[in-house]
Amino acid sequence: MIKAKKYNWKDSNLALFGSDVEKQVKKDAAKTELAWKDAGKKPGLQIWRIVKFKVVAWPRDDYGKFYNGDSYIILKTYKKKDSDELHYDLHFWIGADSTQDEYGTAAYKTVELDQLLDDKPVQHREVMDHESDMFKTYFPTITKMEGGADTGFRHVKPRDYKPRLLQFKGSRRLVSLRERPLSKHSLDGGDVFILDNGLDIYQWNGDGSNKDERMRAMQYLQQLKSERGRARSETIDQRRCAPEHPFMKALSDAKPEEEDQTDAKEDTSKPAMFRLRHEANKLTFSQVAEGDLPKAKLDNNFVFVVDTKKELYVWIGRGANKMERQNAMAYAHNYLRTTGHPFIPIACINEAREPDAFWKVLV
Known part of the structure; x- marks a missing residue:
């Protein structure tokens, strides 16, 4: 598949049912999805990548590593205190340069896995660089690399590595790792950078970087050295890094x-609540509240979309019909494309299985 140059939200329609994508996915699913064989059987984390309409298990050694040209499905299985019942959070992650075929398949397959697990999971949409706080807690570090997994460095000999510039940004557990262009303009004095050149590795500490960024970069550097055996490393501070230094x-x-900041605009909107209703063979999506988000507006016969501007919740009432349920995530996704905050996380939850965070945003 040809990768899109940048993630284009005008083309990111997830209402793909009846499309060629859905037909291809259904054809493959009809053969029985082997990827779901052990999905959700016990507590832990499981990750899959979308490869040409297929779900492929992601190596455990690479958990926390994501390529901007790919889409992934992430399942978190856990038990609550004093209970043996399994609970699930099910995410699909969209890379900035992932194709519509890939993220459309990820969305469809997420619904398929949700159904396999008896509709128990809370479904989430995660967009690269705008991940939810919940998603970030799954990994000590989130590593975001250029290209797709097939162009990665996992099995390349150190001497054959193409140089990479890696940026460490954040604090405490939320330090993220992002590949940046090999340019002096990529450097930011508030962060830490590693130049990975196979057998020569340099850590550049920006004058304004914090101890968490420096520590995480140092740990990553030591990991690279242990994997490569004879690699050499050097740590340098921004103020002491001369123009003639090999790093520069x-x-x-x-x-x-x-x-690309496609459709970036000032966001002057207020939190809002919408109702998705199927009646007389027609779906309608209408606003029912703005500003305050009253829980009294929820009606368990329908689907409601609750937009806090920081996260969007899709609430599915017990009495919502099949059409409302099937189209809930697509309507939420397409609604966000019209706002000034299109990348925020989406959580799709069923009535009586709401997380505490949902009730805290309602009045």
């Missing part, structure tokens, strides 16, 4: 392309 000489003077 490896970086281009060219300014990289600006990251």
Whole structure:
């Protein structure tokens, strides 16, 4: 598949039912989805990547590593205190350069796995660089790499590595790792960077970087060295890194392309609540509240979309019909494309299985 240059929200319609994507996915699913064989059987984390309409298990050694050209499905299985019942949070993660075929398949397969687990999971949509706090807690570090997994460095000999510039940004458990263009313009004095050149590895500490970024970068550097055996490393501070240092000489003077901010605009909207209703063979999506989000507006005969501007909840009432349930996530996703906050996380929850965070946003 040809990768889109940048994630284009105008093309990111998840209402793919009846499309060629759905037909291909159903055809493969008809053969029985072997990837779900052990899904959700015991507490823990499981990750799959979408490869040409198929679900492929992601290696455990690579958990927390994501490529911006791919889409993934992540299942968190757990038990609550004093209970043996299994509970689930089910996420699909969309890379910034993932194709519509890939993230459409991820969304469809997420619903399929949800149904396999008797509709017990809370479904979540995660967009690269806008992940929910819950998602971030699953990994000590989230590593975001350029390209797709098939172009990765997992099995390449150290001497054959192409240089990579890695940025460490965040604090405490939420330090993220992101590959950046090999350019001096990528450097930010508030963060830490590692130049990975196979057998020569440099850690560059920005003057304004914090101890968590420095510590996580150092741990990553030591891990690289242990994997490669004879690799050499050096840690340098921004103020002491001269222009002739090998770290700086490896970086281009060219300014990289600006990251795509498609449809970026000032967000002046207020929190809002909407109802999705199927009646007389027609689906209607209408606003029922703005500003305050009253729980009294919820009606268990329908689906409601609750937009806090930081996270969006899709609440599915017990009495919601099949059409409302099947189209809930697509309507939520497409609604967000019209707002000034299209990338926020989405959580799809069933009545009586709401997380505490949901009730806290209602009045």
